[in-house]
Amino acid sequence: MARNIGSHYTTERVLGRGSAGTVWLGEGPEGPVAVKVLREDLAADPELVERFAHERHTLLGLEHPHVVGVRELVLAEDGKDLALVMDLVRGPDLRTHLTRARRLAPHEAVTVVAGVASGLAVAHAAGIVHRDVKPENILLDTSGPEPVALLTDFGVAQLIDEPRQGTAGRVVGTPDYIAPEIIEGLPSRAPVDIYALATVLYELLAGFTPFGGGHTGAVLRRHVTETAAPLPGLPPELWELLQQCLAKAPASRLRAAELASRLREILPALDGLPPLDIESDHEPSPAPVEEPAEETPADHDGPRGAVPLVRGAAPDSERVTHTRMRVPDAEELAGGAHGTARL
Structure with missing residues (x-):
């Protein structure tokens, strides 16, 4: 059902739904656009609206070939709509692509991640941290001869999840991709994006994330305590890069610009290599799923190894990925408790 967004845009149909809102195909003065309409409860939060208005220049000012551009921030006078008008990307998100392909060949996986890393480099130089890098937030523009990866939702997670009264002791993010320092209560700085992007690269190559599977508390504990x-079969230079960017200490990780450069340097050596042949015993075994978190908006489910946060979630069903979690205490992080880390 069509609806007007502000005075210049009209939405036509839903393109996708995420934890923060719904993305619509829209029409504006310059042609087709994507319009992300934030959830009603977010639009009704005066503090959040004020933050968005204050950060308007940041959201609109980030331009890069591997970043989805934001054209306009729409704040409706009636308070019902808070929307981001973005460039329309003609192609699937990386999660959908993974659902079809399962694993990517090393050359394709590295090409995708190198592009996203170059976009992160520009954002980090401007003082912007994404905070929710994951396949759902990477779009593949298939309108040209070769797919181009673009990172979307820059700044949205940070604005929405900024601590408010009564949220002390909580961490917000997507469990499979959350950096250890966030779990330990440290600020989210640029290295958290590098850790998340390295996790995405691991998933593209392996078909599962390195620390996923089971209850959220178990996943958070693995991020902090396990390597x-x-x-098998991954070229040593690529594995070394992955290890460095998955380092527990933020200072040990590469910066985004260096990661993009290093990945592109090894691309020729990856040409022609098939997807990794990883036997099933390398993949995480299915584990008990967690009860739904209180926040219910859902993203699409990913391959086995991603954390199922919806009871009884089956392959290709919907699940919550971006959620607010309690920080595990020292005993839980040490492996002495088996409870979950949810609200």
Whole structure:
């Protein structure tokens, strides 16, 4: 059902739904656009609206070939709509692509991640941290001869999830991709995006994330205490890059610009390599799923190894990925408790 957004845009049909709102195909003065309409409860929050208005220049000012551009921030006078008008990307998100392909060949996976890393480099130089890098937030523009990866939702997670009264002791993010320092209560700075992007690269190559599977508390504990399992058949130089960017200490990780450069340097050596042949015993075993979190908007489910946060979630069903979680205490992080880390 068509609806007007502000005075210049009209939405036509839903393109996708995420934890923060719904993305619509829209029409504006310059042609087709994507319009992300935030959830009604977010639009009704005066503090959040004020933050968006204050950060308007940041949201509109980030331009890069591997970043989805934001054209306009629409704040409706009646308070019902808070929307971001963005460039329309003609193609699927990376999660959908993974659902079809399961694993990507190393050359394709590295090409995608190198592009996203170059976009992150520009954002980090401007002082912007994404905070929710994951396949659902990476779009593949298939309108040209070769797919181009673009990172979307820059700044949205940070604006929505900024701590408010009564939220002390909570961490917000997507469990499979959350950096150890966030779990330990440290600020979210640029290295958290590098850790998340390295996790995405691992998933593109392996078909599962390095620390996913089971209850949220178990996943958070693995991020802090375990190291990623090696991927058989991966060229050593690529594995070394992955290890460095998955380092527990933020200072040990590469910066985004260096990661993009290093990945592009090894691309020629990856040409022609098939997707990794990883036997099933390398993949995480299915584990009990957690009860739904209180926040219910859902993203699409990913491959096995991603954390199912919806009871009884089956492959290709919907699940909550971006959620607010309690920070595990020291005993839980040490492996002495088996409870979940949810609201």
